[in-house]
Amino acid sequence: MKNTPHYAPPADAQQRLDIAPVVCYPNDTLPAFDEAFYSNLQQGMTLVDCITIPARDARSFVVPKGHVFRIVSVEGPQVGDLNLWHKDNLNERFFSGKTRALHGTHVSTGDKLWSNLPYLRPMATVIDDTLDWYGWDSFGGSVHDVIGTRCDPYTNEALGQDEYHHCCHSNLTRAMLAHTQLPLDTAEAMVHDVLNVFMCTGFSKDTHQYFMKASPVRPGDHLALFAEIDLLGALSACPGGDCSSEHSSDTSKCYPLKVEIYQPRPETLMGWSSPSVNGYSRNHGLDHNS
């Protein structure tokens, strides 16, 4: 068993334990984050849309490529669960797992949000994060994780808890239902693992379990992302509020979130082009000539 082993260590156990790890996906061959470019385009942007996400609920929003969207804390500390799709092909959606493999457990300025296979391309780039001062706390926690999946009523059921219908999974399902007008099952199947905006999380040092703690976010903080492709987004204001205690009930104090969509001045986008879908041939070893 993981934390109480049943087997004695072999003679060379220490040798095996002492082997240094290597990073699975060294990401220094990705295009470097162009700080000057993204900083310049945020100067003099025009606000073109503003969506309020009510507490314990979700809303969808559209961000044209080359635009910026800012998730803003208003009224009080609140975390948000973000889903992203390619606006014109909802099969292409945010791939939390590969984003984590490429950029680490938490994202901040300079990291990209990648889409699922076979598309695997940057959907958005994080270009400003007022919580980047937080770094890593003494518990190993940090902000904006791509570890957690979203709170959902199925896990609660499995854990023997009462039914609760305002988990982020259900909130995002209702938002997609409203946006697509598709059958409930189809809309629900589009909901995927999230970016936990403003949420402070990590793995406990003893059991390595996923933990959360009160978010350091305060009204006025924001996370800004640049849309690399045309995006449909949905954001849930998690029923956990600041996620200091629980996240699947009406007991936590919850606040709305705001999504602001900005159009940069066209001249600031000079030289930028929207990334194409992944260039892999999709041969999968079936054609031996290539």
Ligand SMILES: [Zn+2]
């Ligand atoms: Zn949630």
